[in-house]
Amino acid sequence: MKNLIVLLVMVVTLTFTSIVSANEIKVTIPTGSAGNQIEYIEQTGAGQLLGPECFNPKPNGGFNILDTAKNRVISINSEGKQDGIHEFDQNIITPVKIATDQNNNLYLVDPGKGIIGKLHNSNLLFFKIQRLSLDTLIDFGVNDHGFPFVVLANESGGISYVFELINNVAKINNIIEGRLTPDGKVYKTTLIKEKGYDVGHACKISFFDINNKLTKEILIKSNHWIGGARYLGEVNGDLVIQTHEFELDANYNTHFEDLVKKVSVDGTIKAIAVLPRKCKYVSNDTVLANSAVYHLNTGINEVKIEEVNFTPIDHYKSALDQFSRVEANEILADSTTTDKNSLVITQSLPTVNRSLIQSTAQSYWSWTWYCSQSNYNTTGGSIRPRYITAPNQNYQSVPYCWGGSDSLASFQSRQGSGWTCGNINTDGYYISGTCGVDCSGYVQRCLGLNDKKYDTTMLDSSNISFRVSPSSLKFGDAWNKSDHIMLYHQRDGYGNYILYEATKLNAYDRVAHTVRNASEVESAYHAIRRQNINEDV
Numbered sequence: 001m002k003n004l005i006v007l008l009v010m011v012v013t014l015t016f017t018s019i020v021s022a023n024e025i026k027v028t029i030p031t032g033s034a035g036n037q038i039e040y041i042e043q044t045g046a047g048q049l050l051g052p053e054c055f056n057p058k059p060n061g062g063f064n065i066l067d068t069a070k071n072r073v074i075s076i077n078s079e080g081k082q083d084g085i086h087e088f089d090q091n092i093i094t095p096v097k098i099a100t101d102q103n104n105n106l107y108l109v110d111p112g113k114g115i116i117g118k119l120h121n122s123n124l125l126f127f128k129i130q131r132l133s134l135d136t137l138i139d140f141g142v143n144d145h146g147f148p149f150v151v152l153a154n155e156s157g158g159i160s161y162v163f164e165l166i167n168n169v170a171k172i173n174n175i176i177e178g179r180l181t182p183d184g185k186v187y188k189t190t191l192i193k194e195k196g197y198d199v200g201h202a203c204k205i206s207f208f209d210i211n212n213k214l215t216k217e218i219l220i221k222s223n224h225w226i227g228g229a230r231y232l233g234e235v236n237g238d239l240v241i242q243t244h245e246f247e248l249d250a251n252y253n254t255h256f257e258d259l260v261k262k263v264s265v266d267g268t269i270k271a272i273a274v275l276p277r278k279c280k281y282v283s284n285d286t287v288l289a290n291s292a293v294y295h296l297n298t299g300i301n302e303v304k305i306e307e308v309n310f311t312p313i314d315h316y317k318s319a320l321d322q323f324s325r326v327e328a329n330e331i332l333a334d335s336t337t338t339d340k341n342s343l344v345i346t347q348s349l350p351t352v353n354r355s356l357i358q359s360t361a362q363s364y365w366s367w368t369w370y371c372s373q374s375n376y377n378t379t380g381g382s383i384r385p386r387y388i389t390a391p392n393q394n395y396q397s398v399p400y401c402w403g404g405s406d407s408l409a410s411f412q413s414r415q416g417s418g419w420t421c422g423n424i425n426t427d428g429y430y431i432s433g434t435c436g437v438d439c440s441g442y443v444q445r446c447l448g449l450n451d452k453k454y455d456t457t458m459l460d461s462s463n464i465s466f467r468v469s470p471s472s473l474k475f476g477d478a479w480n481k482s483d484h485i486m487l488y489h490q491r492d493g494y495g496n497y498i499l500y501e502a503t504k505l506n507a508y509d510r511v512a513h514t515v516r517n518a519s520e521v522e523s524a525y526h527a528i529r530r531q532n533i534n535e536d537v
Contacts, residue, residue, distance in 0.1 A: 023306035044426040045504035047484025057289040097140035112507035127170040153492035157188025189493035228495025233288035244495035247323035271310035281520035352448035357476035374418035382423035385509030397510040403430025405441030442502035465528040479525040
């Protein structure tokens with residue numbers, strides 16, 4: 001596995017307002033490779049930085065910070081000082097989210113292995129989640145009764161699963177439509193889409209009781225595209241809402257703001273805070289605890305936990321105001337117009353139905369195959385995908401294979417002939433005798449490009465694709481950068497993209513149905529659409 005220490009990951013220009021109240025710093029940890037520092041590491045094949053991934057307040061003060069670069073949790077006391085580090089064997093558990101109950105027990109969730117861990121009196125207990133894929137995990141918590149829960153994303157507001165931990169099994173004891181919060185509230189965010197677009201300039205947050213009965217709704221409006229809104233809690237009768245808003249400039253750069261707003265029950269915005277630009281963007285980077293809003297600020301030189309200070313709404317002017325909606329529409333219209341030159345370029349590119357792109361993407365993810373001993377054995381320096389834990393059993397999803405671009409038919413044939421299934425060794429080139437797909441191999445097959453192996457640069461060329469606005473994405477478009485590419489599926493309403501990708505993210509090591517924070521994606525990737533798509537759906 002090739003690791004690269006990254007000092008800065010930014011490919012778009014982010015401009016923020018000049019009138020912003022300074023946040024109060026509660027915790028500061030310097031970045032670096034020393035034991036008491038936090039490191040940013042780029043993992044080839046994952047398309048994401050490892051490092052500070054999430055945090056949560058402790059019930060009696062202080063915080064826990066999950067550090068995925070070193071597979072550990074850093075404990076911070078109420079004075080903002082480190083008072084302990086919990087390190088974990090990544091072969092046993094690789095957590096991507098953490099939570100703390102009222103008794104200060106630490107919980108961890110590993111979606112790749114389907115495990116919930118509980119750290120109790122320095123002992124780590126493991127509970128296996130059965131018959132539930134956690135690919136689209138967006139939240140993890142512990143409710144007031146001490147039961148851990150997960151929230152899985154979809155376009156309809158998500159589904160929450162509450163677990164009872166018994167005899168090393170995480171048993172589902174409740175399923176709730178919508179997003180469950182630690183304080184017991186259930187809500188859904190619905191993006192109000194405008195005609196011809198994937199988003200709009202408003203969203204609706206709906207709250208429900210335990211019987212799924214609607215109790216309250218609030219409408220959030222903006223002058224800019226709203227990519228998601230997340231409920232953080234209530235303070236003095238006002239709702240605290242985090243939103244992700246964006247615009248596109250004339251050079252196809254996406255500009256965004258992550259905002260925290262105090263909103264009255266009638267939808268009036270009373271105060272606002274602009275969250276800072278960061279080295280690493282993560283989901284759920286802002287929480288409310290004891291009437292204070294805390295934010296994980298992942299900077300280049302320091303990782304900080306800050307108490308957010310708000311600016312009165314009449315003192316706020318968005319940096320996105322300089323990018324007009326009309327300008328973005330004109331860009332999109334220009335990109336979809338085929339002139340004589342582009343017609344010559346794309347004449348040789350076969351037309352593909354969008355429905356076929358979509359069904360192919362899903363088929364690679366749902367594909368079930370049998371792993372023989374020969375498939376399980378490594379070859380020529382290959383490294384086995386971590387989700388393949390034993391031979392002579394069935395697995396779901398085509399495995400990640402560096403340099404691979406198998407069609408489903410060729411994967412089935414090679415798997416049946418005893419080839420090694422998957423390879424996550426990204427130090428070098430394709431290893432002969434391995435089968436599966438890497439990120440670009442998977443996307444090219446979904447796009448119907450079957451004549452040769454394509455890499456991310458080739459998929460970005462004008463004879464294959466053109467750029468589109470994030471406001472107009474369709475299932476089957478892609479997010480691309482130099483070292484990774486992913487297929488867009490849909491938005492979850494909370495500021496995340498739901499994707500299909502061949503990835504090492506979260507130790508999936510296969511084609512996965514993933515969720516990534518919109519700020520992470522928009523800061524590092526650009527959206528593209530294949531030329532010559534027949535829009536049949």
